[in-house]
Each structure stands twice: as C-alpha cells, then as structure tokens.
Amino acid sequence: MQFFLNITLGGIASGMIVAAVALGLVLIFRATNVVNFAQGAMAMITTYIAYSVLHRGADYWLAFIVALATGLVFGAITQVVLIRPVQNKSPLNAIIVTFGFLIFLEGVAGAIYGSTTRTYPAPFSEAGQKLGGTQIAFSPFDVFVVLAVLVLMIVMLVLFRGTDLGLRMRAVAFSPEAARLLGIRVRPLLTLGWGLAVAAGAMAALLIVPTSSLTPNFMDVILIYGFTAAVVGGLDSPVGALVGGLATGLSLAYVGGYLGGSLEPMAALALVVVSLMIRPEGIFARPPPRRV
Amino acid sequence: MVGFRSTVQTLTAKPWFRMPRQPMLRHLSYAAVAVVFFYFLTQKLSAFNDYEVGEIAFFAIGLAGLSLLTGINGQISLGHGGFFAVGAFTYALLVNHTGWSLVPVLLVVVAVTAVSGALIGIPATRLRGPYLAGMTLMVALGLPYLTNQYDSLFGGDQGLTTPPPTGPASVNPEQWLAWIQILGALIVLVLLGNLVRSRFGRSFRAVRDDEIAASLAGIHVARTKVIAFMVSAGCAGLAWAFLALSAGVVNSAEFPLALSIYLLAGMVIGGTGSLMGVWWGAIIIVYLPNEWATSLANDFHANSLVSANLAIIIFGLVLVVGMLVAPGGIQGALRWIAARVGSYFSSGRVTNVSLSLQEGVDPIHPASDGESVTTAEKQGV
Numbered sequence: 001m002q003f004f005l006n007i008t009l010g011g012i013a014s015g016m017i018v019a020a021v022a023l024g025l026v027l028i029f030r031a032t033n034v035v036n037f038a039q040g041a042m043a044m045i046t047t048y049i050a051y052s053v054l055h056r057g058a059d060y061w062l063a064f065i066v067a068l069a070t071g072l073v074f075g076a077i078t079q080v081v082l083i084r085p086v087q088n089k090s091p092l093n094a095i096i097v098t099f100g101f102l103i104f105l106e107g108v109a110g111a112i113y114g115s116t117t118r119t120y121p122a123p124f125s126e127a128g129q130k131l132g133g134t135q136i137a138f139s140p141f142d143v144f145v146v147l148a149v150l151v152l153m154i155v156m157l158v159l160f161r162g163t164d165l166g167l168r169m170r171a172v173a174f175s176p177e178a179a180r181l182l183g184i185r186v187r188p189l190l191t192l193g194w195g196l197a198v199a200a201g202a203m204a205a206l207l208i209v210p211t212s213s214l215t216p217n218f219m220d221v222i223l224i225y226g227f228t229a230a231v232v233g234g235l236d237s238p239v240g241a242l243v244g245g246l247a248t249g250l251s252l253a254y255v256g257g258y259l260g261g262s263l264e265p266m267a268a269l270a271l272v273v274v275s276l277m278i279r280p281e282g283i284f285a286r287p288p289p290r291r292v
Numbered sequence: 293m294v295g296f297r298s299t300v301q302t303l304t305a306k307p308w309f310r311m312p313r314q315p316m317l318r319h320l321s322y323a324a325v326a327v328v329f330f331y332f333l334t335q336k337l338s339a340f341n342d343y344e345v346g347e348i349a350f351f352a353i354g355l356a357g358l359s360l361l362t363g364i365n366g367q368i369s370l371g372h373g374g375f376f377a378v379g380a381f382t383y384a385l386l387v388n389h390t391g392w393s394l395v396p397v398l399l400v401v402v403a404v405t406a407v408s409g410a411l412i413g414i415p416a417t418r419l420r421g422p423y424l425a426g427m428t429l430m431v432a433l434g435l436p437y438l439t440n441q442y443d444s445l446f447g448g449d450q451g452l453t454t455p456p457p458t459g460p461a462s463v464n465p466e467q468w469l470a471w472i473q474i475l476g477a478l479i480v481l482v483l484l485g486n487l488v489r490s491r492f493g494r495s496f497r498a499v500r501d502d503e504i505a506a507s508l509a510g511i512h513v514a515r516t517k518v519i520a521f522m523v524s525a526g527c528a529g530l531a532w533a534f535l536a537l538s539a540g541v542v543n544s545a546e547f548p549l550a551l552s553i554y555l556l557a558g559m560v561i562g563g564t565g566s567l568m569g570v571w572w573g574a575i576i577i578v579y580l581p582n583e584w585a586t587s588l589a590n591d592f593h594a595n596s597l598v599s600a601n602l603a604i605i606i607f608g609l610v611l612v613v614g615m616l617v618a619p620g621g622i623q624g625a626l627r628w629i630a631a632r633v634g635s636y637f638s639s640g641r642v643t644n645v646s647l648s649l650q651e652g653v654d655p656i657h658p659a660s661d662g663e664s665v666t667t668a669e670k671q672g673v
Binding site: 029034035037082085086091092093095096097099100101102103104105106107108110111112113114217220221224227228231235262263264265266268269272273276277 | 419427435438604607610611
C-alpha cells in the first residue's frame with residue numbers, strides 16, 4: 001500500500017512536468033498547426049544557459065528567470081526564422097524542419113558541452129518526508145514542482161481568458177483569416193505564442209533536470225511523454241494538456257513501478273495508440289473539420 | 293500526362309536512342325547498367341571501399357522504402373529506426389537458430405518487418421501529419437528499451453553476433469558482401485519502380501494528394517496506407533538485415549534516434565519520393581559522418597567535441613535549410629536543370645517542362661522518379 005502511495009505521488013509530480021511540456025506543444029499546435037518536435041531540445045538549450053549562469057555564481061532564481069526569458073526570445077526567433085517560411089506549406093515540411101532543428105540543437109549542445117552528465121541543483125530538498133510516522137516519497141521539491149506548474153497554468157489561463165491580448169491570440173488561433181479581417185495583426189501574435197510555448201518548455205526542463213541529469217538528449221523521452229499527454233488530452237486543448245499530463249505521468253509511474261522502467265516508453269506508445277483508437281481528437285479537443 | 297507525351301514525341305525528331313516504354317523493361321535495363329558499373333567499381337576499389345559501397349547499397353534500400361512512404365504515399369515516419377531494429381534482430385535470431393541459407397532468411401526478415409509495419413500502419417491509417425510523426429518517433433525511441441527489457445533473448449547490451457557470409461574462395465569477403473548488397477538493392481529498386489508505376493503506385497499518390505477524392509474514386513484509403521507502410525517497413529528490415537550481415541553484430545545501441553534522422557536527411561537530400569535520388573542520399577549518409585565531417589573538423593582544427601558532433605549538426609542543418617531552400621533535394625535540382633536545358637533547346641515542349649518544374653519544386657508532390665522529365669531531358673539533349 002505504501003509502495004502504491006509512493007508511486008502515485010511520484011506519478012503526480014512527473015505528471016505535472018509532462019503537463020507543462022504538453023502545454024508548450026498545445027500552445028504551438030493551436031496557433032500554428034505545427035507540432036514542435038524541437039520543443040525538448042530548445043528547453044535543453046535554455047537549461048544549459050541557466051547552468052552556465054549558475055556557474056558564474058548567480059543564485060538559483062536568477063538562473064530560473066534567465067532560462068524562461070531566453071526561452072521566450074528563442075521561441076520567438078525560431079518562429080520568425082524557421083517556421084514562417086513553412087507555415088502555409090504541407091504539414092510534412094514543418095515536421096521535418098522542427099525535427100531537423102531538434103537534432104541540430106542536440107549536436108550543438110554536444111559540441112559545446114560534450115555528452116558528460118552534469119548535475120543541476122534543486123531549490124528545495126529532494127528527500128522524502130515523514131508524515132505521521134510513515135515515510136512518504138514526496139519531497140519539498142515535488143511540492144514546488146506541482147505548485148510551479150499550477151502557477152504556470154493559472155498564468156496562461158488568466159492571459160488567454162482574462163486579457164485583451166489573450167483574446168486576440170485565441171482569435172488568431174481559431175481563425176487567422178477572420179482575425180486579420182478584424183484588424184488583428186496576426187504574425188506578431190503567432191511569434192508571441194511560440195515564445196510563450198518555449199518558455200513553458202524551458203520551465204518544464206528546469207523542473208525535470210534536478211531528478212534526471214543534464215545531457216544534450218535528456219529531454220528526448222520527456223518530449224515523447226509530453227506528446228503522449230497532448231494527444232491523450234487533445235492537441236488543441238490546454239486543459240487537456242493538464243489532464244493528459246497527469247494521466248500520462250500516473251500510468252507511466254505504475255508501469256515503471258510494477259513492470260519495469262524500460263517498458264515506460266512503450267507504455268506511452270500504447271497509451272497514444274489506444275487513445276487515438278478510442279478518441280482520435282483527444283478527450284478535450286473539438287473535432288477537427290476536414291476540408292475537401 | 294500520357295497524352296501530352298505522345299503528342300510531344302510526334303512533334304520532335306526521333307531521338308537516336310530511346311529507353312523501352314514498358315516500366316519493367318526500362319527498370320531492368322537501368323539495373324543491368326548498374327550491375328556492370330558496380331562490378332567494375334568493386335573490382336577497382338580496395339576492400340574497405342567495397343565495404344562502403346555495400347553500405348551505400350543497403351542505405352539505398354532503406355531510403356527507398358522511406359521515400360516511397362513519405363514522398364509517394366504522404367505518410368511521414370520518424371521511426372524507421374524501429375523497423376531497422378526489428379529487421380536486424382529477426383535476421384540475427386534466424387541465422388543463429390535455424391541454419392537456413394541467406395535468401396530464405398532474408399525473405400522471412402522482409403515478411404516479419406512487413407507485418408510489424410502493418411502493426412504500426414493500421415493505427416496510422418487514422419492519423420495524419422503530426423500525430424503520425426509523433427507516434428513513429430515513439431516507436432524509434434521505445435523499441436531499444438524493449439530489447440533491453442528482454443535481454444536473455446536479445447543479448448542485452450552486447451547484442452547478438454552473426455556469422456559473416458561465406459562466398460567462393462576466389463572472391464574476397466568484402467567484395468562478396470558488396471555484391472550481395474548491391475544485388476539486393478537493385479532487385480528492391482526494380483520492384484519498387486514497378487510498384488510505383490502500377491495500380492498500387494497510382495493509388496498511393498491519389499491517397500497522398502487527397503484522401504477524400506481518392507476514396508470517392510473507389511480507392512480503399514486505409515488499405516492503401518497500410519500496404520505502403522508494409523512495403524516501407526519490409527525495405528527497412530531488409531536494409532538492416534544487410535547491415536547485420538556487414539557488421540556481424542546486432543545490438544540496441546545501433547538504433548539511436550540519430551539513425552532515423554540520418555535516414556530522413558538522406559531522403560530530403562536525395563529528393564523526397566524519388567527512387568533515383570536514394571543513391572545521393574545513401575552516399576551522403578555513408579560518407580558524411582565518417583569521412584567528410586572528420587576531415588572538415590581537421591581542416592578547421594576543431595576540438596574533439598565539435599568533430600564528434602559535426603555530422604549530426606550538418607544533418608540537422610541539411611534538414612532545416614534543405615526544407616526551406618531546396619525542398620526537391622538533389623534529384624529535384626537535377627530535374628529542374630534538365631527541364632531548363634530542355635526548354636532552351638526546344639520550345640515545343642513548354643507544357644511538359646512547366647509540369648516537371650512544378651513537380652521539381654514541391655517536395656510533397658514530386659514526380660515519382662521523374663518520368664516526364666527524363667523524356668524531356670532525353671529529347672532535348
């Protein structure tokens with residue numbers, strides 16, 4: 001029972017991180033119909049930048065803010081330089097471009113930092129706590145992870161539901177043509193959307209890196225889990241990203257805990273296949289119209 | 293299109309030489325030329341270069357399968373590395389446990405990977421674009437973990453060893469290996485070339501261009517997509533059975549994500565959907581990481597970290613820049629030049645040229661292997 005409880009708690013913490021990755025994918029897919037396969041690699045780059053900042057003697061929170069800010073800028077630049085030219089072409093082109101960018105960034109990180117694993121500190125203790133006499137595998141850092149992702153979600157919710165800018169961004173995501181006719185400048189908003197999404201990914205990477213380790217490809221598997229979560233929840237639903245993230249995190253934690261950690265990626269694949277078979281558009285998404 | 297070409301041919305003077313009109317004969321004559329070429333090439337080259345020629349041949353098989361799937365059927369797979377793993381491990385298990393000769397083993401490998409392709413292809417029929425890409429990426433990342441989970445069967449990190457092929461004593465082993473692989477590649481390319489020209493090929497393209505229109509025209513869309521996946525996976529399996537034949541060992545470390553990326557980059561460089569272009573892609577996959585990148589790094593006195601990662605950086609750049617600047621790849625560029633040259637020499641085939649031009653620049657709807665353009669080229673020059 002205690003084992004089950006610990007696995008569940010671990011699943012919730014990792015599920016929240018997966019949800020943040022999924023949120024980044026969803027924000028981009030909603031706005032530009034592109035799945036950003038470079039999401040994980042871009043977050044890896046911002047994490048290395050934060051790592052360098054830390055090594056210059058800055059404290060954790062400054063590095064945290066630097067990572068998010070570089071994520072914002074990095075995402076915006078990427079959208080302008082790489083994504084705009086393939087925006088209205090076949091989706092295949094955008095997939096190949098983001099995938100190529102993924103491998104390019106991993107190569108660059110490898111060329112600068114090598115493939116040696118580095119440790120990245122956590123701001124709070126990672127040790128489990130005693131609660132009423134039983135040892136529980138839920139550390140203060142896990143609490144921080146859950147709260148940080150919740151804050152991220154709330155900020156996004158307020159931005160998209162409560163502000164004028166968010167309303168315009170939703171209009172652009174819903175129908176770029178109609179938004180343009182209403183006098184909204186579409187392109188800067190798409191750029192901002194990419195910036196926000198990559199910043200969300202950068203935060204997810206900072207939350208995962210203390211418990212894994214910093215290598216050029218440490219985000220590969222996390223990206224896969226984020227994609228799983230986004231597909232389960234619906235690629236164009238931010239709420240779906242949260243629910244899908246938790247569902248993915250928990251199922252993978254149970255598979256890893258009871259069957260063996262090596263099966264986790266295949267379990268994620270099975271989850272995607274099953275959820276696409278039952279509900280191809282995801283739990284929370286609106287069914288996509290198919291044009292002839 | 294056929295109508296166009298026949299009018300064109302009556303307009304222009306009779307060329308001094310014309311390839312056969314029947315696809316089978318034409319492809320067989322290409323293959324015959326290639327056999328002669330490779331025979332003399334492997335005689336000239338050193339043993340190590342023969343080994344590399346063999347590598348080019350099996351990469352060409354893998355690329356042809358991927359190019360068929362993506363360029364001609366419009367389905368993208370980021371996870372062909374997964375099918376490679378299936379093919380290589382099936383080969384190793386069969387060779388070590390059955391004692392069959394090479395040809396039946398290879399046929400069974402193709403069949404097994406084709407079935408695994410169907411397993412991925414069936415859910416894939418309900419997916420499009422990014423969903424399919426993500427799912428296949430998960431296959432590529434997940435399968436190596438699976439072989440580690442059952443390491444008693446797959447040999448864990450060490451993997452499985454396979455015996456080298458035994459040829460006649462008069463031929464050195466590298467040459468024999470290269471011949472087997474080249475012969476395999478040519479057989480596969482002839483078969484695929486015919487497939488692309490057949491009813492199946494036409495339905496592949498129809499499904500790629502517009503699924504709804506294709507189904508209105510009586511094409512079974514789901515079945516067509518599954519068949520394309522099976523053919524593509526079968527090619528991937530055969531290619532990696534050949535790799536296992538060369539390397540003598542199969543382990544899960546041989547299927548990193550980078551491998552799927554090399555393949556994708558090779559496809560984009562050669563020209564997506566072009567069966568001729570696979571040779572360009574295969575040459576670059578074999579030589580760029582091992583030789584060109586290393587010598588480039590040496591020229592610039594780069595440190596060891598840079599030279600270790602240079603190949604992957606270049607492949608990433610090629611994918612990004614290639615897609616943005618030259619989506620038709622090398623074969624697309626050649627086709628474009630050929631069309632230009634053709635139109636310079638004759639104004640009678642403007643319609644034909646403009647058709648091929650469109651095909652040359654659009655990566656997603658490329659000519660399958662440039663039939664309309666090769667005729668233009670031949671008549672022009």
